[in-house]
Amino acid sequence: MNSVRPALVGRGRRARRARPIGRFLLLLILFASICTANGNPVIIGSKKFTESYVLGEIAKRTLMDPGIPAEHRQGMGGTIILWQALRGGQIDVYPEYAGTITQEILKSDRSLSLDQIRESLAKFGVGMTEPLGFNNTYALVMRHSEAQRLGVRTISDLRRYPQLKIGLTHEFLDRQDGWWPLRERYALPQQNVIGIDHALGYAALANGSIDIKDAYSTDAKIEQNDLVVLEDDLQFFPKYEAVFLFRLSIRGDAIAALRRLEGTLDERRMIRLNAEAERTKNYTRAADLYFNRGAASANSVGDSxxxxxxxxxxxxxxxxxxxxxxxxxxxxxxxxxxxxxxxxxxxxxxxxxxxxxxxxxxxxxxxxxxxxxxxxxxxxxxxxxxxxxxxxxxxxxxxxxxxxxxxxxxxxxxxxxxxxxxxxxxxxxxxxxxxxxxxxxxxxxxxxxxxxxxxxxxxxxxxxxxxxxxxxxxxxxxxxxxxxxxxxxxxxxxxxxxxxxxxxxxxx
Amino acid sequence: MSALIRLTDVSKRYGDAAALLPTNLDIERGKTTVLIGPSGCGKSTLLRLIIHLIEPDSGSITFDGEPISTDNIDALRRRIGYVIQEGGLFPHLTARANVLLMTRHVGKSQEEMHGRLLELCELTRFSDQLLPRYPVELSGGQRQRVSLMRALMLSPQLLLLDEPLGALDPLVRAALQKDLKKIFARLQQTVLFVTHDLAEAIYFGDKIVLMNEGRIVQKGSVTDLREKPAEPFVLEFINAQRGVVLT
CATH class of the missing domain: 1.10.3720.10 (MetI-like)
Known part of the structure; x- marks a missing residue:
C-alpha cells in the first residue's frame, strides 16, 4: 500500500500569525508558514493498510461526485485511534469491519447481529451502513511451497509443527479475536512468536525469517507472494463484513451517498482493487476502478x-x-x-x-x-x-x-x-x-x-x-x-x- | 563641607568569614582617597558596598547625606562612576556604544552627548577614530580609557576605581597613572581608588586608608603611615614594598 496522496489535515484551521518579538522571531515566523483555511468538508479516515485506504478513496469519490466536499486522511492508525477520532469528531466517516466493531469497539464476547451492532453504536452517535458486500476476515497464511512440503492445510494442522516461527502484526497480537484466543482454541504449541509490521511481515515470510503470519482474506499480497490461507476449520474468526461507520450528525446527503455503496463490492472485486492499489501505488486510481469509468475524474488525478x-x-x-x-x-x-x-x-x-x-x-x-x-x-x-x-x-x-x-x-x-x-x-x-x-x-x-x-x-x-x-x-x-x-x-x-x-x- | 560618602558601623560577612568588620569612614569631596591593603583585606568589599552590589549586614552608608538603599540606588548609581580591573566593557557593543549606553536612559539629547563624548576623548587622550571599535579590537590601556569615559559620561559626583590599572603592563600603567591624576585634578573629582600597590597609592592618594583582615588599620598621609604607624602591620606592609617606595 502506498500513501501517495498525503493525509489532508487542518479542518477549519485559521491562518495563524504570531506577534513579532524582536527581529528574530519575525524570521522564524517566515519559517513557520501559514496554514490555509478550509470549508467544512466531510472528513474520511482510514486505517493503515491498503484496503482501508482504497475504501476511504471510494467514499471520498462517492461524496465528491454529487458535490459534497470531502477530505480523506489516509492511514491514521489502528481501530482504536480511528474510533476515538470518529467519536471525538476529528473524522466523520471511516471504513470498518463488523467483527472488529463487535470485538474491539463494543467489547462483546458473543457475536452480534448487524441490527444489534447498529443499536449499540447509535448510543455513541454513530451510524453504520449495510455491508458493502465482502467479508475480509483474518486468516493465517504461509508459503505455498512450505505448506505443501509439510502437508498443512488447516490451522489445526499447525499443532504438528511446534518449531514453526510466527510473525504477527501488533494489532493481531492484542486483539480479543486475535492470537491468544486463537492459540487457546486450536491449542497451538508454537513458542516462537514475534510482533512485526504488516508489510515487513510479507518480506520476512518471503525470506524465511518467519513461516506464518496473519493476513486479511482479501489481501492482494496473498496471490502476489504465492501464499496459502490456512483453513479456519474450527470457525474461530468472526465474520468481518466491511461497512462504513459515520457520525449521525453529518449531512443527510452524505449518508445517503455512502448508503449507495452497500452491497456493491464482492471479495473478488475488492482483491482486484487492492492489487491495483499495490501495483500502481495509487489509491485514487484503484478507487476509480470501482467506479468503472475510463477517465479519471478531475480531483483524482495523481499529483506529479x-x-x-x-x-x-x-x-x-x-x-x-x-x-x-x-x-x-x-x-x-x-x-x-x-x-x-x-x-x-x-x-x-x-x-x-x-x-x-x-x-x-x-x-x-x-x-x-x-x-x-x-x-x-x-x-x-x-x-x-x-x-x-x-x-x-x-x-x-x-x-x-x-x-x-x-x-x-x-x-x-x-x-x-x-x-x-x-x-x-x-x-x-x-x-x-x-x-x-x-x-x-x-x-x-x-x-x-x-x-x-x-x-x-x-x-x-x-x-x-x-x-x-x-x-x-x-x-x-x-x-x-x-x-x-x-x-x-x-x-x-x-x-x-x-x-x-x-x-x-x-x-x- | 561634609563628607560625600559616610560609612557608619558598616559590616559584611560571607557565611562565617567576616569580610568587613564594623567600619566608619568618610570620603571627602574633591579628594582622592586610596584604599590599600593585601588581598582579601576587605577593600573591594567596601567599594562594592558603596555601589550596593552587596548589601551591608549592619550599619548605614549615606551618599551626599542620603542613606543608600535598594529604593534609591539606581538613581544614585547614575551619580557614581565605576571602573573595574578588567574594564567591564560589554563585548557586543562598540567603544562608543559602551560609553553612551546610559545616556539613552537618562534622556539627554544626541548633540549634547556627542559633544560630551568628544570632550571625554580629549580628556582621556583616546582617539575618536577608535570609537567604532569593539572592546576586543582595543588594547588593555585603550579599554581602560573607554571604561573611564563611560564612568565619567554623566559627570558623576563620585568615581569608584577598583584596581583599574592592575592588569596593565608597566609602561602603559605609568602613562595612564599620569593621565588619571591630571584628569582628577582638572575635574576636581571625588575619587575612591582601590589598589594593592603602595607606590600607586602614594602617587594618587590625598588620603591613604590602609586595611587588613576586614578592618581599617590606619588613615592618613604616607608620612603619617611611615612615621606614626598605628601598629606593627603598617610598617610590615610598607617595608614589604620598600623597593618601590624609595624610588
Whole structure:
C-alpha cells in the first residue's frame, strides 16, 4: 500500500500569525508558514493498510461526485485511534469491519447481529451502513511451497509443527479475536512468536525469517507472494463484513451517498482493487476502478512527484517551523528563569529533560487521547514543541550563567534597570549560546517531524511510512532524502542567522 | 563641607568569614582617597558596598547625606562612576556604544552627548577614530580609557576605581597613572581608588586608608603611615614594598 496522496489535515484551521518579538522571531515566523483555511468538508479516515485506504478513496469519490466536499486522511492508525477520532469528531466517516466493531469497539464476547451492532453504536452517535458486500476476515497464511512440503492445510494442522516461527502484526497480537484466543482454541504449541509490521511481515515470510503470519482474506499480497490461507476449520474468526461507520450528525446527503455503496463490492472485486492499489501505488486510481469509468475524474488525478514533494516539504516545514516558534517563545523566558537557579530553575530544567527522554512515538501516543489534541496537526506540533524546549531552555540558561560576574556587576553598577540589563546586555551576550540551542531544536524537529505522519499530520514522513508499509525502498527514499536535505538546509539557514543575529563584537 | 560618602558601623560577612568588620569612614569631596591593603583585606568589599552590589549586614552608608538603599540606588548609581580591573566593557557593543549606553536612559539629547563624548576623548587622550571599535579590537590601556569615559559620561559626583590599572603592563600603567591624576585634578573629582600597590597609592592618594583582615588599620598621609604607624602591620606592609617606595 502506498500513501501517495498525503493525509489532508487542518479542518477549519485559521491562518495563524504570531506577534513579532524582536527581529528574530519575525524570521522564524517566515519559517513557520501559514496554514490555509478550509470549508467544512466531510472528513474520511482510514486505517493503515491498503484496503482501508482504497475504501476511504471510494467514499471520498462517492461524496465528491454529487458535490459534497470531502477530505480523506489516509492511514491514521489502528481501530482504536480511528474510533476515538470518529467519536471525538476529528473524522466523520471511516471504513470498518463488523467483527472488529463487535470485538474491539463494543467489547462483546458473543457475536452480534448487524441490527444489534447498529443499536449499540447509535448510543455513541454513530451510524453504520449495510455491508458493502465482502467479508475480509483474518486468516493465517504461509508459503505455498512450505505448506505443501509439510502437508498443512488447516490451522489445526499447525499443532504438528511446534518449531514453526510466527510473525504477527501488533494489532493481531492484542486483539480479543486475535492470537491468544486463537492459540487457546486450536491449542497451538508454537513458542516462537514475534510482533512485526504488516508489510515487513510479507518480506520476512518471503525470506524465511518467519513461516506464518496473519493476513486479511482479501489481501492482494496473498496471490502476489504465492501464499496459502490456512483453513479456519474450527470457525474461530468472526465474520468481518466491511461497512462504513459515520457520525449521525453529518449531512443527510452524505449518508445517503455512502448508503449507495452497500452491497456493491464482492471479495473478488475488492482483491482486484487492492492489487491495483499495490501495483500502481495509487489509491485514487484503484478507487476509480470501482467506479468503472475510463477517465479519471478531475480531483483524482495523481499529483506529479514535484507537486507531492512540494506539498510534503511545505507541510514538514509548517510542522517543524511552527513548533520551533513555540519552543522559542516559551523556551527563552523559561531559560531566563532557569538561569537564576534555585528550585524553580531546577524544576524547569528537570521538566524539559524528562520530556526529552520520552520516546517521540510514545509522546505522540500519550497526547492523542487528550482533549483538544487527538489525531491532528495540533498534536504533532505540541509534541515537537515539547521536544524543542530542552535545548533552548538549557542553552539560554547556561548562556546567561556564563556571563562573567564582573560584566554583570558593571551593568548593575551603571544603574541600568533590570529589563534593560537583560534585553540590551545579557541576552545579546548569550545570543551565541541561545541560537545554537535553537539550531539544535530545529534540526531535531525537522528529523522528528517525520513521525507526524503516524497521526495523519503529513509531511515528509508520509512517503517514509508508506514505503515502510509497502516495503518499497524508492518510496521511503522519496521522503528520507528530502528530509535529510531539509535538515542540512536548516543547519545552513541557522548558520546564516548566526551572522545576522550574533552581535559583531562577539564574533571577532 | 561634609563628607560625600559616610560609612557608619558598616559590616559584611560571607557565611562565617567576616569580610568587613564594623567600619566608619568618610570620603571627602574633591579628594582622592586610596584604599590599600593585601588581598582579601576587605577593600573591594567596601567599594562594592558603596555601589550596593552587596548589601551591608549592619550599619548605614549615606551618599551626599542620603542613606543608600535598594529604593534609591539606581538613581544614585547614575551619580557614581565605576571602573573595574578588567574594564567591564560589554563585548557586543562598540567603544562608543559602551560609553553612551546610559545616556539613552537618562534622556539627554544626541548633540549634547556627542559633544560630551568628544570632550571625554580629549580628556582621556583616546582617539575618536577608535570609537567604532569593539572592546576586543582595543588594547588593555585603550579599554581602560573607554571604561573611564563611560564612568565619567554623566559627570558623576563620585568615581569608584577598583584596581583599574592592575592588569596593565608597566609602561602603559605609568602613562595612564599620569593621565588619571591630571584628569582628577582638572575635574576636581571625588575619587575612591582601590589598589594593592603602595607606590600607586602614594602617587594618587590625598588620603591613604590602609586595611587588613576586614578592618581599617590606619588613615592618613604616607608620612603619617611611615612615621606614626598605628601598629606593627603598617610598617610590615610598607617595608614589604620598600623597593618601590624609595624610588
Amino acid at each position: 512527484f514535484p507537486q507531492k514533494l512540494a506539498r510534503w516539504t511545505l507541510r514538514h516545514l509548517q510542522l517543524a517551523g511552527f513548533s520551533l516558534l513555540l519552543s522559542v517563545i516559551f523556551g527563552i523566558p523559561l531559560g531566563i528563569i532557569a538561569s537564576r537557579g534555585g528550585p524553580i530553575g531546577q524544576l524547569i530544567i528537570g521538566f524539559a529533560s524528562v520530556v526529552q527522554t520520552i520516546p517521540s512515538l510514545a509522546l505522540l501516543a500519550l497526547l492523542v487521547p487528550l482533549p483538544f489534541f487527538g489525531i491532528s496537526v495540533r498534536t504533532a506540533i505540541a509534541a515537537l514543541f515539547l521536544y524543542g524546549l530542552l535545548p533552548i531552555v538549557r542553552n539560554t540558561a547556561t548562556g546567561l550563567q556564563d556571563i562573567p560576574r564582573s560584566l554583570r556587576e558593571s551593568a548593575v553598577a551603571l544603574g541600568l534597570s533590570p529589563f534593560v540589563r537583560l534585553w540590551e546586555i545579557y541576552l545579546p551576550m548569550a545570543s551565541r549560546s541561545i541560537l545554537s540551542g535553537i539550531k539544535t531544536s530545529a534540526v531535531i524537529n525537522v528529523g522528528t517531524a517525520t513521525l507526524a505522519a503516524l497521526i495523519g499530520a503529513g509531511g515528509l514522513g508520509e512517503p517514509i511510512l508508506s514505503g515502510l508499509n509497502l516495503n518499497d525502498h524508492v518510496t521511503i527514499l522519496e521522503g528520507a532524502i528530502p528530509a535529510a536535505v531539509l535538515a542540512l538546509f536548516v543547519q545552513w539557514f541557522f548558520d546564516l542567522l548566526d551572522r545576522v543575529l550574533i552581535p559583531k563584537g562577539l564574533r571577532l
